Amino acid sequence: MSETILSLDDVHVSFDSLNGKVHAVRGVSFDLHYGETLALVGESGSGKSVTCRSIIRLLSKNASIDDGSILYEGKNILAKSQREMRSIRGKEISIIFQDPMTSLNPTMRVSKQIALPMIHHLHLSKHEAMKRAIELLKRVGIPNSEVRYKDYPHQFSGGQRQRIVIAIALACNPKLLIADEPTTALDVTIQAQIIELMKDIQKKNGTSIIFITHDLGVVAKVADRVAVMYAGKIVEIGTAEEIFYLPQHPYTWGLLQSVPTADEADEELYAIPGAPPDLIHPSKGDAFYSRNPYALEADRYYEPPYFQLSPTHFAATWLLDERAPKVEPPPSIQRRYATFYKKHGGKP
Amino acid sequence: MIVTLLLISSVTFLLMQKLPGSPYGNEEKLTNVQKAVMNHQYGLDKPVVVQYLYYMVGVAKGNLGVSLQFGNQPVSKIIATRIGPSVQLGIQALIIGTVVGILFGIISARFQNTWLDTSTSLFAILGGSVPNFVFAVLLQLFFAIDLKWLPIGLWDNGFASSILPSLALAITPMADSARFIRTEMIDVLHSDYIELARSTGVDEWTVAFRYGLRNAVIPLITILGPMVASLLTGSLVVEQIFAVPGIGEQFTKSILSNDYFTIMGLTILYSTLLVIVILIVDILYVLIDPRIRLIGGTRDE
Numbered sequence: 109m110s111e112t113i114l115s116l117d118d119v120h121v122s123f124d125s126l127n128g129k130v131h132a133v134r135g136v137s138f139d140l141h142y143g144e145t146l147a148l149v150g151e152s153g154s155g156k157s158v159t160c161r162s163i164i165r166l167l168s169k170n171a172s173i174d175d176g177s178i179l180y181e182g183k184n185i186l187a188k189s190q191r192e193m194r195s196i197r198g199k200e201i202s203i204i205f206q207d208p209m210t211s212l213n214p215t216m217r218v219s220k221q222i223a224l225p226m227i228h229h230l231h232l233s234k235h236e237a238m239k240r241a242i243e244l245l246k247r248v249g250i251p252n253s254e255v256r257y258k259d260y261p262h263q264f265s266g267g268q269r270q271r272i273v274i275a276i277a278l279a280c281n282p283k284l285l286i287a288d289e290p291t292t293a294l295d296v297t298i299q300a301q302i303i304e305l306m307k308d309i310q311k312k313n314g315t316s317i318i319f320i321t322h323d324l325g326v327v328a329k330v331a332d333r334v335a336v337m338y339a340g341k342i343v344e345i346g347t348a349e350e351i352f353y354l355p356q357h358p359y360t361w362g363l364l365q366s367v368p369t370a371d372e373a374d375e376e377l378y379a380i381p382g383a384p385p386d387l388i389h390p391s392k393g394d395a396f397y398s399r400n401p402y403a404l405e406a407d408r409y410y411e412p413p414y415f416q417l418s419p420t421h422f423a424a425t426w427l428l429d430e431r432a433p434k435v436e437p438p439p440s441i442q443r444r445y446a447t448f449y450k451k452h453g454g455k456p
Numbered sequence: 457m458i459v460t461l462l463l464i465s466s467v468t469f470l471l472m473q474k475l476p477g478s479p480y481g482n483e484e485k486l487t488n489v490q491k492a493v494m495n496h497q498y499g500l501d502k503p504v505v506v507q508y509l510y511y512m513v514g515v516a517k518g519n520l521g522v523s524l525q526f527g528n529q530p531v532s533k534i535i536a537t538r539i540g541p542s543v544q545l546g547i548q549a550l551i552i553g554t555v556v557g558i559l560f561g562i563i564s565a566r567f568q569n570t571w572l573d574t575s576t577s578l579f580a581i582l583g584g585s586v587p588n589f590v591f592a593v594l595l596q597l598f599f600a601i602d603l604k605w606l607p608i609g610l611w612d613n614g615f616a617s618s619i620l621p622s623l624a625l626a627i628t629p630m631a632d633s634a635r636f637i638r639t640e641m642i643d644v645l646h647s648d649y650i651e652l653a654r655s656t657g658v659d660e661w662t663v664a665f666r667y668g669l670r671n672a673v674i675p676l677i678t679i680l681g682p683m684v685a686s687l688l689t690g691s692l693v694v695e696q697i698f699a700v701p702g703i704g705e706q707f708t709k710s711i712l713s714n715d716y717f718t719i720m721g722l723t724i725l726y727s728t729l730l731v732i733v734i735l736i737v738d739i740l741y742v743l744i745d746p747r748i749r750l751i752g753g754t755r756d757e
Contacts, residue, residue, distance in 0.1 A: 164655060166655055194659060195657060197656060197657035198655060198658075202656070205648060210648040210649065211648040211651070212649055212652070213649040213667055213671070214671065214747060215670040215744070215745060215746060216667070225657065225658070228656070228657060229657060279656070
C-alpha cells in the first residue's frame with residue numbers, strides 16, 4: 109500500500125458523566141493509506157464514532173482525549189488549536205453523518221449549505237460558490253439540479269438528502285472522508301446507491317474513507333480493510349478478506365454469525381449473549397470475557413496483546429497464544445475458513 | 457377577525473354599563489332635569505340593547521361617537537391626535553426588546569452554564585418579573601434626575617423624549633425573548649445540522665447566527681402576539697408615568713371619567729391592532745420557516 113494519510117496511535121478518549129469517567133476509547137491504533145477505505149465495525153457504544161470524532165476534534169464538551177497521538181499527513185492533530193482545526197474541518201477532512209433527515213439545516217436552501225463551506229475555505233465569490241454547488245448537486249445525482257438548488261431540505265427524499273449531505277462533505281475536495289453510518293437510516297435500495305456514489309467519488313478523487321457501520325453487508329461492499337471494535341478497542345484488524353474468511357477473534361465470530369444468511373434460514377438467528385461492557389469500570393482483562401463462550405482463564409486477568417497473523421492481519425485474543433488450548437470455531441466460521449483455503453490453497 | 461372584534465366590543469359595551477358612577481364630572485351639582493336632558497342628548501336614557509345597536513351601527517359607518525369629556529370631540533379625532541406617540545413608542549420598544557433579547561439569548565446559549573449565561577438569565581428573570589413601571593421610575597431617577605441626560609417626561613423633545621419610555625416598555629419583551637431564544641438556541645446548537653455545520657469548519661459565531669438563529673427564532677414568533685398585547689397594556693401605565701400624550705394615557709383618563717364612547721373607541725382600536733399583529737405573525741411564519749406555505753402542500757411528504 110501507498111503512503112499513510114492518517115495514523116492513530118494508542119488513542120484514549122473519555123467522557124465525564126454523573127456516574128464517573130466513561131472510557132469510551134481505550135487505546136486505538138491504526139493507519140489509513142491514501143485512497144483506501146477502512147471500515148470500523150462494532151456494536152453501539154464500541155467507540156467507533158468517538159474515535160472518528162476525535163480525528164476532527166469535534167467531541168462534546170465533557171469529552172477529553174487523554175492519551176495517544178493522531179497524525180494527519182504527519183502533523184499532530186491533537187496539538188492544533190481550535191482555530192487551526194477549523195481550517196482542516198470540511199477542507200481536508202469531512203464527515204458524512206448518519207441521519208440525513210436531521211443533518212440538513214431546515215431553514216436554509218440546500219445550495220447555500222453546500223456553498224458556505226466553499227466561501228469559507230476556498231474564498232470563492234458567492235456566485236462562483238453557487239455555480240459549484242449546482243455542479244456538486246448534479247455530481248451526487250440530484251436530478252434537475254439547475255432548478256432544485258433553490259429548494260429546501262424538506263423538499264427532498266431521504267436518499268436525496270443523504271446525497272446532499274455528501275455534496276456538502278465533498279464541497280472543498282477533502283482528502284479524507286469520514287462516513288459515520290451513512291446508510292443506516294436509509295432503505296436497502298437507496299443504501300446501495302449511496303455506496304456506489306461513495307465508491308465512485310473515491311475512484312475519481314482518490315479520497316481516503318473511514319466507513320463506520322455495524323452492517324457487515326455494507327462492509328463487504330466497500331471496505332479494503334476492516335477494523336472490528338469492541339469496548340473502545342480494536343480487537344481485530346485486517347483486509348476485508350481476512351476478516352470475513354479468516355476471523356480469529358471470538359467477537360468477530362459472533363458478529364459474523366449474527367448476520368442472517370439465506371442458506372441458514374431454518375436455523376435460529378445467532379445473537380451475542382450478554383450486554384455491552386461497563387466502560388466506567390473497564391475490566392482489567394479482555395473486555396469481551398464475560399460474553400465470550402470461548403473465554404480462557406487468562407482473558408479474565410490479562411489484556412490480550414495483538415497477535416500478528418499476516419502482514420495486515422492482527423487480532424487481540426489469548427486463543428492465538430501458543431499456550432492456549434486448540435479451540436474449534438463455530439461451524440459457520442469453519443465453513444468460511446474452508447471457502448478461503450479452497451480459493452487460495454494453503455493449510456486446511 | 458370580524459367575529460373577534462365584534463365579541464370584544466360587545467362584551468366591553470355591556471361591562472361598561474356596570475361601571476359605577478356616570479360620565480358627568482360634577483354629578484352632585486346637576487339637577488335631575490339637567491341629567492335627564494344630557495342623558496337624552498347622548499342617548500343614555502334608552503335601554504342598553506338599543507344603545508348598543510345604535511352604537512354598533514355607528515361604528516359600522518365609521519362613526520365612533522363623541523367624547524363625553526374633552527369638549528365633545530369626536531372619538532376618532534382624539535385617536536388621530538394621540539396615536540402617533542403611542543405607535544412610535546410601541547415600535548421602538550418592540551425593536552429594542554426583541555433585538556437585545558435575541559442577542560442576550562444567543563450569548564446565554566453560546567456560553568451555557570458560565571457566569572455570562574447566569575448573569576444574562578438573571579437579568580431576563582428580573583426583567584420578566586419586575587413590572588415595567590418600576591423600571592420606568594428607576595430610569596427616570598437615573599437618567600433624568602441624576603445624570604440629567606434625558607427629559608424626565610412629556611413629548612416636546614422629539615426623539616430624546618421617546619428614549620426612556622421606550623426602554624421602560626422594552627424590558628418585558630426583552631426578557632421574554634431572551635429566555636425564549638436561550639432555550640431554543642441551546643436546543644438548536646445540539647442538533648445534527650449544527651454538528652454538520654461545525655464539521656465544515658465554520659466558527660461558533662457563524663454557526664449561531666447563520667445556521668442557528670433562523671431556526672431558533674421560529675418559536676419566538678409565536679409569542680410575538682402576546683408580547684404586543686403586553687406592550688399595549690404596559691403602555692397604559694408607562695405613558696402615564698412619563699406623561700406622554702398617547703393613547704394609553706387617554707385610555708386611563710377615559711376609564712376614570714366613565715367616558716363611554718372613548719373607552720369603546722379605544723378598545724376597538726386596541727383589539728384591531730392585536731388582531732392585525734396576529735395576522736402579521738402568521739405571515740412572518742411563512743417568511744421565516746420554508747416548511748410552512750400558505751397554499752397547497754410541498755413536493756414531497
